[in-house]
Amino acid sequence: MAVLIRGGTVVNADRAFCADVLCSGDKIVAVGENLEAPAGGTVIDAGGQYVMPGGIDTHTHMQLPFMGTVTADDFYTGTAAALAGGTTTIMDFVIPDPKQPLMEAFHTWRGWAKKAAADYTFHVAVTWWDESVHADMGTLVREHGVNSFKHFMAYKNAIMADDETLVKSFRRALELGAIPTVHAENGELVYQLQRELLAKGIRGPEAHPLSRPPAVEAEAANRAIAIAGVLGTPVYIVHVSCAESLEAIARARAHGQRVYGEALAGHLVIDDSVYNNPDPAYARAFVMSPPFRSSHHQTALWQGLQGGNLHTTATDHCTFCAEQKAAGADDFTRIPNGCGGVEERMAVVWDAGVNTGRLTPSEFVKVTSANAAQIFNIYPRKGVIQAGADADIVVWDPEATRTLSSATQHSKGGFNVFEGRTVRGVPTHTVAAGRVAYANGDLRAEEGAGRYVERPAFTATSAT
Ligand code: URP
Ligand code: ZN
Ligand code: ZN
Ligand code: ZN
Numbered sequence: 001m002a003v004l005i006r007g008g009t010v011v012n013a014d015r016a017f018c019a020d021v022l023c024s025g026d027k028i029v030a031v032g033e034n035l036e037a038p039a040g041g042t043v044i045d046a047g048g049q050y051v052m053p054g055g056i057d058t059h060t061h062m063q064l065p066f067m068g069t070v071t072a073d074d075f076y077t078g079t080a081a082a083l084a085g086g087t088t089t090i091m092d093f094v095i096p097d098p099k100q101p102l103m104e105a106f107h108t109w110r111g112w113a114k115k116a117a118a119d120y121t122f123h124v125a126v127t128w129w130d131e132s133v134h135a136d137m138g139t140l141v142r143e144h145g146v147n148s149f150k151h152f153m154a155y156k157n158a159i160m161a162d163d164e165t166l167v168k169s170f171r172r173a174l175e176l177g178a179i180p181t182v183h184a185e186n187g188e189l190v191y192q193l194q195r196e197l198l199a200k201g202i203r204g205p206e207a208h209p210l211s212r213p214p215a216v217e218a219e220a221a222n223r224a225i226a227i228a229g230v231l232g233t234p235v236y237i238v239h240v241s242c243a244e245s246l247e248a249i250a251r252a253r254a255h256g257q258r259v260y261g262e263a264l265a266g267h268l269v270i271d272d273s274v275y276n277n278p279d280p281a282y283a284r285a286f287v288m289s290p291p292f293r294s295s296h297h298q299t300a301l302w303q304g305l306q307g308g309n310l311h312t313t314a315t316d317h318c319t320f321c322a323e324q325k326a327a328g329a330d331d332f333t334r335i336p337n338g339c340g341g342v343e344e345r346m347a348v349v350w351d352a353g354v355n356t357g358r359l360t361p362s363e364f365v366k367v368t369s370a371n372a373a374q375i376f377n378i379y380p381r382k383g384v385i386q387a388g389a390d391a392d393i394v395v396w397d398p399e400a401t402r403t404l405s406s407a408t409q410h411s412k413g414g415f416n417v418f419e420g421r422t423v424r425g426v427p428t429h430t431v432a433a434g435r436v437a438y439a440n441g442d443l444r445a446e447e448g449a450g451r452y453v454e455r456p457a458f459t460a461t462s463a464t
Contacts, residue, residue: 051396052368060078060082060318061316063078079445081410083445088437094106102126106124117432128161152183152187179375182224183238203330239264263305268353347402350398428440
């Protein structure tokens with residue numbers, strides 16, 4: 001199977017240039033001028049369009065069992081939605097229950113993900129600690145292509161990692177050549193603030209952001225960065241949502257510490273007024289952690305992306321339908337946390353980033369794929385248009401518009417946090433592993449076509 005993408009402007013993180021792109025099998029085999037159309041192959045006319053690396057969403061949760069329910073999108077529907085939006089690889093999470101062996105959870109998630117329509121890879125969460133976890137981390141890195149471990153500093157009495165776990169796991173990750181990642185929120189503070197709000201009778205979704213103010217996030221970000229600094233390991237902070245966490249990252253980086261930050265498309269453009277909507281079902285739909293924040297924080301996040309202190313954009317795609325969210329109708333702490341976005345991220349970041357002049361097209365490629373591929377060690381297999389790379393490509397029409405809506409989305413859950421937003425700049429074609437998976441509104445996702453992507457370890461120190 002061959003695909004020729006003809007006449008577009010190739011945009012990589014380092015430069016943009018006019019070229020045709022030829023794919024054969026699952027690889028890009030040539031990038032150059034006037035490439036010959038393959039006999040019997042597909043030709044995509046990219047005239048007037050950009051040809052960019054398919055998006056990498058560094059943070060999704062498909063088919064996640066969480067807060068007493070399971071997310072609406074599974075690995076098929078979620079990756080199909082991703083392809084419709086120009087994202088060709090998702091980085092999802094294996095999240096063992098406390099005391100569950102990591103290897104058991106890993107194999108469970110691998111089974112669930114077999115139906116994925118796009119490539120996928122896993123961060124593995126360290127939710128507890130003993131010697132078996134130490135050993136399993138080694139097995140995952142050496143034998144299963146895992147090079148990142150996730151730590152939830154929130155969700156007390158569930159998956160929260162205490163400081164002992166953080167220290168031991170960070171140190172082990174360093175030994176193995178893996179990178180620790182953290183959900184930075186002080187879980188104890190969240191828990192106590194939640195109890196106080198409930199005791200005062202504040203039980204609706206408007207209480208959610210009150211229980212998770214920026215300082216709660218910043219404390220955890222500073223703590224994780226300090227632990228990483230003492231141990232000498234890099235650290236990646238997921239879903240940075242506030243100026244104070246960004247400041248912690250910027251300060252550490254200014255002192256030479258290798259700290260990376262991820263921004264979510266939702267946090268970049270949605271503000272916290274959603275929690276005061278008179279319709280509690282509507283407000284519940286936006287309950288995720290960390291919560292949406294005021295425009296002051298959005299401005300800071302954009303500056304973080306522009307200034308190089310935030311490196312990736314993701315979604316934390318974690319969809320729940322209205323009935324699932326209603327589990328917290330009388331108690332905001334029981335609302336399943338999570339929102340969608342895997343289908344909309346690329347267009348939202350382009351529209352609010354490139355169209356406003358905040359990002360150049362090459363910078364867009366950096367924050368939607370190239371940086372992710374480099375940080376998680378799958379570059380140049382992914383994140384670049386060049387011969388030898390995976391044929392994961394999005395053909396992007398910068399003039400076409402789309403109004404984002406739950407009525408037209410492919411993602412499940414029946415709600416779209418970007419509802420009504422008209423974006424300029426959308427994919428016309430998505431090529432994933434050499435297959436045309438989306439063409440001008442026609443989604444051709446194929447269950448099981450996605451592949452598990454192994455990520456090699458970074459040079460390890462003295463792993464045993
Ligand atoms: O609210 C969120 N973000 N739900 C998914 C789990 C997590 O914290 O990433
Ligand atoms: Zn999180
Ligand atoms: Zn998450
Ligand atoms: Zn439902």
